[in-house]
Amino acid sequence: MLAKGRSTGAEFSEIYVEDKRSTSAGLDDGKVEQVTSGRDRGAGIRVIAGDTTGFAHTSDLSERGLLAAAEAAAAAAKQGDGGVHTIALQPVFRHPVNTIVQFPDTVAKARKVELLQRADVAARGVHGAIVQVSAGYGDSIKQILIANSDGIFSADEQVRTLMRVSVIANGDAGMQTGYNSLGHTIGFEIFDENDVEELAIRAAQQAITKLQARPAPSGAMQVVIKQGSGGVLFHEACGHGLEADLVGKGSSVYRGKMGELVASPLVTVIDDGTMAGEWGAIGVDDEGHASQKNTLIENGILTDYMWDYIRARKEGRKQSGNGRRQSYADLPMVRMTNTFVTNGSENPDDIIRATDHGVYVAKLGGGQVDTASGDFVFGMVEAYLIENGEITEPLREGNLIGNGPQVLKDIDLMGNDFAMGGPGTCGKDGQGVPVGDGCPTLRVKSMTIGGTAA
Amino acid sequence: MSTTVDDLQAIADRVVAQAGAGEQIEAYVSRGGETAIRIYEGELEHFASAQSEGVGIRVIKDGRTGFAYAGTLDPAAIAEVLADARDNVSFGTPDEFAGLAIPDGVAQIPQKFWDEELAGYPTDQKIALTKELEKLTLGMDERVRVDEANYDDGWGEVAVATTTGIRESGRGNSCYVSVSTLADDEEETQTGFGFSVGDSPKEFNLHKAAREAAERATRLLGAIKPPSKRTTVILDPYVTSQFISILSSTLNGENVAKGRSFFAERMGDQVADPRFTLVDDPTNPLAYTATDIDGEGLAARRNVLIENGVLKKFVHSSYSARRMNTVSTGNATRGGFAGSPGVGCLAMQLVPGTHTQEELIASVDDGVLIQMVSGLHSGVNPVSGDFSTGASGMLISNGTIGAPVREFTIASTLQRMLLDIVSIGGDVDWLPSRAHGMSLVIRDVTMSGT
Numbered sequence: 001m002l003a004k005g006r007s008t009g010a011e012f013s014e015i016y017v018e019d020k021r022s023t024s025a026g027l028d029d030g031k032v033e034q035v036t037s038g039r040d041r042g043a044g045i046r047v048i049a050g051d052t053t054g055f056a057h058t059s060d061l062s063e064r065g066l067l068a069a070a071e072a073a074a075a076a077a078k079q080g081d082g083g084v085h086t087i088a089l090q091p092v093f094r095h096p097v098n099t100i101v102q103f104p105d106t107v108a109k110a111r112k113v114e115l116l117q118r119a120d121v122a123a124r125g126v127h128g129a130i131v132q133v134s135a136g137y138g139d140s141i142k143q144i145l146i147a148n149s150d151g152i153f154s155a156d157e158q159v160r161t162l163m164r165v166s167v168i169a170n171g172d173a174g175m176q177t178g179y180n181s182l183g184h185t186i187g188f189e190i191f192d193e194n195d196v197e198e199l200a201i202r203a204a205q206q207a208i209t210k211l212q213a214r215p216a217p218s219g220a221m222q223v224v225i226k227q228g229s230g231g232v233l234f235h236e237a238c239g240h241g242l243e244a245d246l247v248g249k250g251s252s253v254y255r256g257k258m259g260e261l262v263a264s265p266l267v268t269v270i271d272d273g274t275m276a277g278e279w280g281a282i283g284v285d286d287e288g289h290a291s292q293k294n295t296l297i298e299n300g301i302l303t304d305y306m307w308d309y310i311r312a313r314k315e316g317r318k319q320s321g322n323g324r325r326q327s328y329a330d331l332p333m334v335r336m337t338n339t340f341v342t343n344g345s346e347n348p349d350d351i352i353r354a355t356d357h358g359v360y361v362a363k364l365g366g367g368q369v370d371t372a373s374g375d376f377v378f379g380m381v382e383a384y385l386i387e388n389g390e391i392t393e394p395l396r397e398g399n400l401i402g403n404g405p406q407v408l409k410d411i412d413l414m415g416n417d418f419a420m421g422g423p424g425t426c427g428k429d430g431q432g433v434p435v436g437d438g439c440p441t442l443r444v445k446s447m448t449i450g451g452t453a454a
Numbered sequence: 455m456s457t458t459v460d461d462l463q464a465i466a467d468r469v470v471a472q473a474g475a476g477e478q479i480e481a482y483v484s485r486g487g488e489t490a491i492r493i494y495e496g497e498l499e500h501f502a503s504a505q506s507e508g509v510g511i512r513v514i515k516d517g518r519t520g521f522a523y524a525g526t527l528d529p530a531a532i533a534e535v536l537a538d539a540r541d542n543v544s545f546g547t548p549d550e551f552a553g554l555a556i557p558d559g560v561a562q563i564p565q566k567f568w569d570e571e572l573a574g575y576p577t578d579q580k581i582a583l584t585k586e587l588e589k590l591t592l593g594m595d596e597r598v599r600v601d602e603a604n605y606d607d608g609w610g611e612v613a614v615a616t617t618t619g620i621r622e623s624g625r626g627n628s629c630y631v632s633v634s635t636l637a638d639d640e641e642e643t644q645t646g647f648g649f650s651v652g653d654s655p656k657e658f659n660l661h662k663a664a665r666e667a668a669e670r671a672t673r674l675l676g677a678i679k680p681p682s683k684r685t686t687v688i689l690d691p692y693v694t695s696q697f698i699s700i701l702s703s704t705l706n707g708e709n710v711a712k713g714r715s716f717f718a719e720r721m722g723d724q725v726a727d728p729r730f731t732l733v734d735d736p737t738n739p740l741a742y743t744a745t746d747i748d749g750e751g752l753a754a755r756r757n758v759l760i761e762n763g764v765l766k767k768f769v770h771s772s773y774s775a776r777r778m779n780t781v782s783t784g785n786a787t788r789g790g791f792a793g794s795p796g797v798g799c800l801a802m803q804l805v806p807g808t809h810t811q812e813e814l815i816a817s818v819d820d821g822v823l824i825q826m827v828s829g830l831h832s833g834v835n836p837v838s839g840d841f842s843t844g845a846s847g848m849l850i851s852n853g854t855i856g857a858p859v860r861e862f863t864i865a866s867t868l869q870r871m872l873l874d875i876v877s878i879g880g881d882v883d884w885l886p887s888r889a890h891g892m893s894l895v896i897r898d899v900t901m902s903g904t
Contacts, residue, residue: 029712031549035542037522038792039531042506051494055502059525069504076501113545132713168714168837175716177837216842218865218902219682249494251601251636253643329504366832368844372601372636372643373674375861377844379832398842399833401863401902448679450833450842450863452900 146288178207183423216451222358231437263408273337344414567626594668646670691891749788
């Protein structure tokens, strides 16, 4: 296959084979609406000649189907000499990053459905104002196999188990929503270590709290970001901008800044695909290379970008285990895994006490960034006003906006309570991949809150 | 549909024929392919070409629903999918409203979805026109770089069959080009994009895509962060399209039935300015998401949702319609073979006004023209109605365009924004989206900057 891929004179060929089985179940409006079983299986073949990448994928895993795809990819990459190549494959042995105790496919569907019903009961039990609950369960087991013409041959088994709960509370000022999720790269044992009721209760409490929320303020002020989901800030403020493909095309505000102070000295940013159990943890990336722990910013100084194999190969350097793709039907790109900021020294309570007037963001939603200008937004799903060093009233939802390099420099207090946030999906160029984010409680001395109150 | 796809229909028919007593089965079978070309600095950066196929099977028995899918049409796999879907039935909660669509006699309105010229368009010409797009864009302004120039096309064939008598198949293809730009000025870089769609590459307007991509990036150079204040916004057609799309979930009959829409108890009320009339019309061939059938195989149709500001209708699938004791409006949605049907608007359109954007700008004393928004997924909550997005654009004072502005947000609530509409432009743009766009003027929106 690889030889066929290179048969037209290409310098690199690769095959990625995926076989994924998944189960999901959804409860809404008090009813288990549907249990779904899914099977996705196929191969993507990539051939590179010069600066051109040819790619073809097929769900036909017969030899005939694969050869046809390989020929298509090779033809796409280049018309060439038609030479014959022999490739010796060297297996990449990889100790598994995640330990799976109970593979989800060995668990009866009835037990999965029962989790949803427990979540529904727990959320509704929080308060009479909870008027609707939707809960979802999902698991997947993905086997991948990657071989390329440079001799890489590796495989990984990626197991994910997830649960999410959304609730609606209805009050005098209209409806409010609450959301909570739990996801790890482990099996069904996730529910031995985490309580479904607690997950649901927290979602319900969030919605109930927001019934009393006042409109968020408008304008620039101090912002305290809570540990955990606050890691999304760094995912947007600098994570994407440190992806080597964007840097290489000059579409990152962090291009040409290697070795420079790009953040407050309090900031150390790490991307770590080896973080056992976290949502972005992988044994090997989707180009067959072992995942790694990479320091991107150390004490404010930019130390490295994230790399996929192709871009690293071109630059004559080592990849960083960040070549990922959504599925066999997609080309790999530079992607984050688990991105987080390490602990500082402040007690989180002291950070709030030190803040006269600002906003405390207890839970972040998603975000979006323009990597070239550095401007980014993220949503506050649960937030409160800080007045005279104390958390006071809850706020309605909205986006915050800032400029990545400026916000990184404006971080003036870093807590000592590091935690990872919930499971995330990062979108880039139309592909979604699972990622984790994390941070300790921290303060940004000025960010713009996109509310409506004066 | 106008063109049948006999082999896929046969596969769907064979699945449905296996239904047992008291069992409803729906089989949705599809096959498709795509081409993706990317040009960078005059060279082919990547060329991806692929085909995929799959089947999704829904089984309903005693009010319980089960679903399974597989990304293959291998007969053994299809048998496994049917077995899985049947197994999954036993875990569902009985729901008296569960069921498949039943043919309702509404006639399909024929449209053209397949373009022979596109189907036979040579690859080297696709590459050549993408290179041409990059070149045209670079020629627009010396400060402009091209991040990527793309050509994408796709074709799809689908067949659906049910034990309730639905039996439909058809095929379609489409193509578009897009270009993303970077504009540099001293220490600053701003981004832009442009695109063009057509039934075939012959219909592309490369020049317009290039010009818009260059303008979007360069006009933001030197942009300042504006002060915070309440102001009037004019949404560009591209932004209006995104704004209208958000309303889909509030008009979704299933969300209404489940208490997830703030419009639930508002039928017949004045929910928007009297100038505002919103229809969902997938039978309009100008709409990018035009279709002749919905996700359950019923005929797509024109539905007036808000008329002169008065809430008139919610959109329904057969399931949500049964729950609400009404009939399907032909608005079942479907995300391919891997998903079971949902509910949603299919092709949203505002009845346009008569003014050009220039005339609308001239009518605003103090405001801002919003040309881009970001974070719609993170700062807009269609359940509560809270609306807050990142934005960039141009200040307007005394009816004329002023300084470019960026790194600010605009905020209000969806409920208020609908009532605060001041004017609707006549500058309709049929964007590649499920909602078209035109300029839309909304007053009393909070701009948050410095």
